[in-house]
Amino acid sequence: xxxxxxxxxxxxxxxxxxxxxxxxxxxxxxxxxxxxxxxxxxxxxxxxxxxxxxxxxxxxxxxxxxxxxxxxxxxxxxxxxxxxxxxxxxxxxxxxxxxxxxxxxxxxxxxxxxxxxxxxxxxxxxxxxxxxxxxxxxxxxxxxxxxxxxxxxxxxxxxxxx
Amino acid sequence: xxxxxxxxxxxxxxxxxxxxxxxxxxxxxxxxxxxxxxxxxxxxxxxxxxxxxxxxxxxxxxxxxxxxxxxxxxxxxxxxxxxxxxxxxxxxxxxxxxxxxxxxxxxxxxxxxxxxxxxxxxxxxxxxxxxxxxxxxxxxxxxxxxxxxxxxxxxxxxxxxx
DNA sequence: TCATGTTATGTTATATTATAACATTGGAGG
DNA sequence: CCTCCAATGTTATAATATAACATAACATGA
Numbered sequence: 139x140x141x142x143x144x145x146x147x148x149x150x151x152x153x154x155x156x157x158x159x160x161x162x163x164x165x166x167x168x169x170x171x172x173x174x175x176x177x178x179x180x181x182x183x184x185x186x187x188x189x190x191x192x193x194x195x196x197x198x199x200x201x202x203x204x205x206x207x208x209x210x211x212x213x214x215x216x217x218x219x220x221x222x223x224x225x226x227x228x229x230x231x232x233x234x235x236x237x238x239x240x241x242x243x244x245x246x247x248x249x250x251x252x253x254x255x256x257x258x259x260x261x262x263x264x265x266x267x268x269x270x271x272x273x274x275x276x277x278x279x280x281x282x283x284x285x286x287x288x289x290x291x292x293x294x295x296x297x298x299x300x
Numbered sequence: 301x302x303x304x305x306x307x308x309x310x311x312x313x314x315x316x317x318x319x320x321x322x323x324x325x326x327x328x329x330x331x332x333x334x335x336x337x338x339x340x341x342x343x344x345x346x347x348x349x350x351x352x353x354x355x356x357x358x359x360x361x362x363x364x365x366x367x368x369x370x371x372x373x374x375x376x377x378x379x380x381x382x383x384x385x386x387x388x389x390x391x392x393x394x395x396x397x398x399x400x401x402x403x404x405x406x407x408x409x410x411x412x413x414x415x416x417x418x419x420x421x422x423x424x425x426x427x428x429x430x431x432x433x434x435x436x437x438x439x440x441x442x443x444x445x446x447x448x449x450x451x452x453x454x455x456x457x458x459x460x461x462x
Numbered sequence: 463t464c465a466t467g468t469t470a471t472g473t474t475a476t477a478t479t480a481t482a483a484c485a486t487t488g489g490a491g492g
Numbered sequence: 493c494c495t496c497c498a499a500t501g502t503t504a505t506a507a508t509a510t511a512a513c514a515t516a517a518c519a520t521g522a
Contacts (some may be wrong), residue, residue, distance in 0.1 A: 147442035234395040234450050236479060253444045266438050272430040273453055280309035280424055281458030282415045288396050288452040291435060296443030398508060
């Protein structure tokens with residue numbers, strides 16, 4: 139399989155995504171166990187659904203999918219599970235899409251920075267120090283105390299630009 | 301009147317905001333005239349309402365205010381005016397709040413970066429080259445073509461932290 | 463001037479996203 | 493087992509946004 143420098147950002151179409159998802163859920167289970175947080179069957183199921191792709195998923199799409207899998211579900215079912223996963227840092231909310239995406243590094247808390255393709259919707263999650271420092275520098279100059287930085291870069295990924 | 305280094309970011313409570321608003325609307329009129337875009341009474345009125353403060357305004361609050369001023373208005377009335385103002389670069393949408401804020405530099409197109417106080421909701425609009433370049437560098441490394449960068453930093457402004 | 467096409471606004475209905483409030487269930491620890 | 497608290501179920505509704513079509517206003521060339 140060929141690789142390129144871009145691969146560390148966006149996943150190729152043919153990467154083993156089942157494995158990504160499996161590992162993400164396993165990691166989540168470990169972290170929750172460590173923290174005494176309960177990754178219930180519902181929450182785990184929602185996490186799996188969010189991990190369907192490296193792309194943001196809408197809350198009501200999750201709702202439809204839960205219902206398709208014979209689970210009684212209403213909007214709060216989904217939003218509460220998402221709230222739990224957000225609190226645990228297992229997913230991120232993409233503000234510019236009202237959507238949710240799995241966190242690729244849930245071990246340490248971080249807001250993340252996202253490159254989001256407008257065509258295929260794929261997301262690359264970054265945690266770039268230079269962006270973070272540039273933001274911090276401006277905040278400091280303004281006497282501003284950062285609580286939650288949102289950095290979402292919309293555009294076209296290399297695969298879609300070809 | 302005392303000033304501090306922070307003033308170039310957030311406006312003090314006692315700045316002459318009526319003047320900010322007047323100038324913003326005058327600038328908008330000039331730009332629209334230059335471009336052959338029509339800043340109709342409705343659009344101008346919405347722009348004035350968005351400029352009520354240096355803080356994001358919700359679409360349905362604008363709707364209520366239009367109605368309070370004896371104008372027949374429905375949601376599309378407001379959203380269409382907002383769309384026009386966004387297209388002309390006269391306002392920005394704050395994705396993390398579903399809200400809209402006046403652009404402090406509408407002469408050149410730019411996405412802007414925002415420091416937003418969670419307490420008083422005041423916004424400081426930046427267009428910092430370092431942030432922009434750090435984002436650009438990551439995008440380039442990922443082979444990603446940036447179309448619309450969203451940078452919204454939520455936190456506490458210096459006035460509210462005191 | 464007025465006929466005409468185009469842009470802007472009015473109007474009604476509905477889609478989409480999210481939360482409030484209260485009832486019920488189920489698990490963990492005493 | 494109890495008991496309590498956390499999790500989920502359930503119903504209703506709030507908040508944000510757009511679709512679709514009707515009417516009005518405006519610009520411009522005949």
